[in-house]
Amino acid sequence: MSAISSSAAGSGERGLVRRLFSRPTSAAGLAVLAIILIAAVLAPWITPYAPGKLSIAHRLQAPGIAHLFGTDDFGRDVLSRMIFAGRLSLTVGFSVVVLSSLIGVLLGLLAGYFRKLDRPLSRLIDAMMAFPDILLAIALVAALGASAANVVIALGIVYAPRLARVVRASTLVIRELPYVEAAKALGVPTPVILVRHVLRNVASPLLVQGTFIFANAILAEAGLSFLGVGVSPDVPTWGTMISLGRQYLDQAPWIMFFPGGAIVLTVLSLQLVGDGMRDLLDPRLAKDI
Amino acid sequence: MSLAAAESTQACAPLLRVEGLTQRFNLGGGRVVHAIEDVSFDVPRGAIVGLVGESGSGKTTTGRSLIRLVEPTSGTAMFDGVDLFSLSPREMRQYRRRLQIIFQDPYSSLNPRLTVAAIINEALDARGFDKARAARKQRIGELLEMVGLRAEHAQRYPHEFSGGQRQRIGFARALAVEPDFIVADEPVSALDVSVQAQVLNLIRDLQQRLGLTMLFISHDLAVVEYLCDEVIVMYLGRIMEKGPSQALYSNPRHPYTRALLATAPVPDPTRKRERVLLKGDIPSPINPPSGCVFRTRCPHAIEACAATLPPLEAVGAGQQVACIRHHELA
Numbered sequence: 001m002s003a004i005s006s007s008a009a010g011s012g013e014r015g016l017v018r019r020l021f022s023r024p025t026s027a028a029g030l031a032v033l034a035i036i037l038i039a040a041v042l043a044p045w046i047t048p049y050a051p052g053k054l055s056i057a058h059r060l061q062a063p064g065i066a067h068l069f070g071t072d073d074f075g076r077d078v079l080s081r082m083i084f085a086g087r088l089s090l091t092v093g094f095s096v097v098v099l100s101s102l103i104g105v106l107l108g109l110l111a112g113y114f115r116k117l118d119r120p121l122s123r124l125i126d127a128m129m130a131f132p133d134i135l136l137a138i139a140l141v142a143a144l145g146a147s148a149a150n151v152v153i154a155l156g157i158v159y160a161p162r163l164a165r166v167v168r169a170s171t172l173v174i175r176e177l178p179y180v181e182a183a184k185a186l187g188v189p190t191p192v193i194l195v196r197h198v199l200r201n202v203a204s205p206l207l208v209q210g211t212f213i214f215a216n217a218i219l220a221e222a223g224l225s226f227l228g229v230g231v232s233p234d235v236p237t238w239g240t241m242i243s244l245g246r247q248y249l250d251q252a253p254w255i256m257f258f259p260g261g262a263i264v265l266t267v268l269s270l271q272l273v274g275d276g277m278r279d280l281l282d283p284r285l286a287k288d289i
Numbered sequence: 290m291s292l293a294a295a296e297s298t299q300a301c302a303p304l305l306r307v308e309g310l311t312q313r314f315n316l317g318g319g320r321v322v323h324a325i326e327d328v329s330f331d332v333p334r335g336a337i338v339g340l341v342g343e344s345g346s347g348k349t350t351t352g353r354s355l356i357r358l359v360e361p362t363s364g365t366a367m368f369d370g371v372d373l374f375s376l377s378p379r380e381m382r383q384y385r386r387r388l389q390i391i392f393q394d395p396y397s398s399l400n401p402r403l404t405v406a407a408i409i410n411e412a413l414d415a416r417g418f419d420k421a422r423a424a425r426k427q428r429i430g431e432l433l434e435m436v437g438l439r440a441e442h443a444q445r446y447p448h449e450f451s452g453g454q455r456q457r458i459g460f461a462r463a464l465a466v467e468p469d470f471i472v473a474d475e476p477v478s479a480l481d482v483s484v485q486a487q488v489l490n491l492i493r494d495l496q497q498r499l500g501l502t503m504l505f506i507s508h509d510l511a512v513v514e515y516l517c518d519e520v521i522v523m524y525l526g527r528i529m530e531k532g533p534s535q536a537l538y539s540n541p542r543h544p545y546t547r548a549l550l551a552t553a554p555v556p557d558p559t560r561k562r563e564r565v566l567l568k569g570d571i572p573s574p575i576n577p578p579s580g581c582v583f584r585t586r587c588p589h590a591i592e593a594c595a596a597t598l599p600p601l602e603a604v605g606a607g608q609q610v611a612c613i614r615h616h617e618l619a
Contacts, residue, residue: 179399181390185388186411186466196403200402283446
């Protein structure tokens with residue numbers, strides 16, 4: 001039995017960002033994310049070259065003073081393209097996480113909480129998960145038409161079942177807990193029970209899944225672009241840069257290395273922030289420094 | 290036992306009259322769990338009625354059916370003149386705040402993500418309490434002090450409290466809606482003995498101060514004797530015996546009640562009690578025995594016990610017993 005601690009966990013979810021900064025790991029994650037985001041937003045003003053500027057004379061140059069991250073097979077500056085690519089990659093990543101969370105949470109809560117809906121919804125989720133991710137995404141994009149928005153919609157639908165499963169599993173457990181019954185006994189309306197009691201307690205696994213999906217979405221967008229069903233190859237994304245740089249892996253590894261590094265850094269920092277948020281959102285783990 | 294409660298028992302109609310409550314769960318494949326079969330009892334206003342029995346006797350299900358956390362299969366529950374079981378879910382919502390429940394497990398009965406203030410606020414919302422912040426804050430403070438906590442505990446989270454303190458928070462939540470009737474489902478079983486005593490005293494104190502009516506579910510006979518005005522003994526979903534606690538404890542008539550009392554420790558080495566040891570386990574409620582459900586473990590069972598279901602018969606002073614041999618065994 002835990003004694004009453006004097007911790008001021010009572011400060012709730014206010015000052016979450018400040019408390020994230022007080023943890024070294026999540027502070028590092030936040031800082032890196034902030035740099036990547038600011039760079040993407042300010043891309044037109046901070047890049048040394050225009051992202052699409054061709055210069056065959058300078059093709060496949062190794063990183064150096066003129067081109068910090070080298071140039072690609074058309075002589076385009078890798079650093080400039082990478083910064084511009086962040087715009088679309090991050091937008092796709094975040095949008096897919098938001099969309100798939102909306103669909104997944106709704107499906108998962110309904111399937112987990114209402115017994116009658118469980119069977120049909122679970123079968124639907126299983127059916128969707130039976131397809132390989134990329135194949136389903138290709139089919140959806142092909143049906144919807146190739147555009148950044150449709151890539152987001154397709155990937156949002158593809159990843160929703162994973163979240164739905166996580167939410168459903170947790171909901172099945174939480175539904176039977178006495179605090180949910182206590183709320184029922186008070187006559188609390190079901191939607192309020194779902195949000196206040198169930199969803200709040202599903203937040204941790206949801207955040208962890210969300211960071212995975214962000215990473216997967218960036219890579220899947222690359223795959224779709226590579227296969228020609230994603231965004232136009234003229235628009236740089238981290239994914240298209242990697243897939244185009246792949247054929248020069250022997251001569252010019254930097255074409256792939258830097259956008260790949262950008263993905264790794266983004267995902268890593270997101271996961272650090274996600275871990276920190278998970279701990280801080282749980283009053284049992286929250287500690288003020 | 291409070292004198293006031295005994296008086297009101299005779300004075301007015303019971304607050305809750307349960308008749309023929311039956312709860313079956315269909316497992317599919319023709320298998321049905323007979324959790325509760327034809328249970329009838331009264332809960333007088335201002336009284337604490339104890340519901341005892343071993344695990345699997347259906348006592349918890351009875352409590353949960355009454356406030357419709359599970360939908361009863363059949364029966365009626367007249368609460369202040371209205372049959373709770375015939376209300377639509379919408380109408381039931383209006384009645385919910387008059388009926389509250391306190392759970393056994395002090396750990397899972399409070400949402401770990403909410404502060405104590407938020408937990409009690411939810412109950413105040415259900416009550417339709419004044420939305421003004423200051424009034425709320427004051428009321429939450431009052432409720433916490435009523436259950437022996439301090440007003441400043443409101444900003445803490447459940448994990449910062451001990452089991453006994455959490456159970457007090459559960460009480461504060463239940464009392465926040467000013468209910469007429471409380472189902473207390475083994476509220477002290479999960480607590481240390483020393484803490485049990487404190488919480489029991491709190492229950493008794495609150496009951497006397499607020500005139501609460503309560504169904505107190507427990508497997509602990511000593512606790513029930515201390516707290517309850519009337520006792521109902523259940524076995525395998527049926528009532529074996531019921532009556533005023535003094536009469537029932539001093540003169541148990543049903544072999545099952547005797548066996549239960551014999552297993553309960555008595556803090557008096559000179560006092561002798563009839564030793565009746567039950568053999569075997571409680572039978573499966575999927576296939577309950579024919580006739581008297583207790584006959585498979587009863588030391589006095591005869592052939593006739595398997596033939597008929599013994600009705601509850603009055604044996605004087607409000608005591609009723611369901612045993613065809615109670616005359617011979619008396």
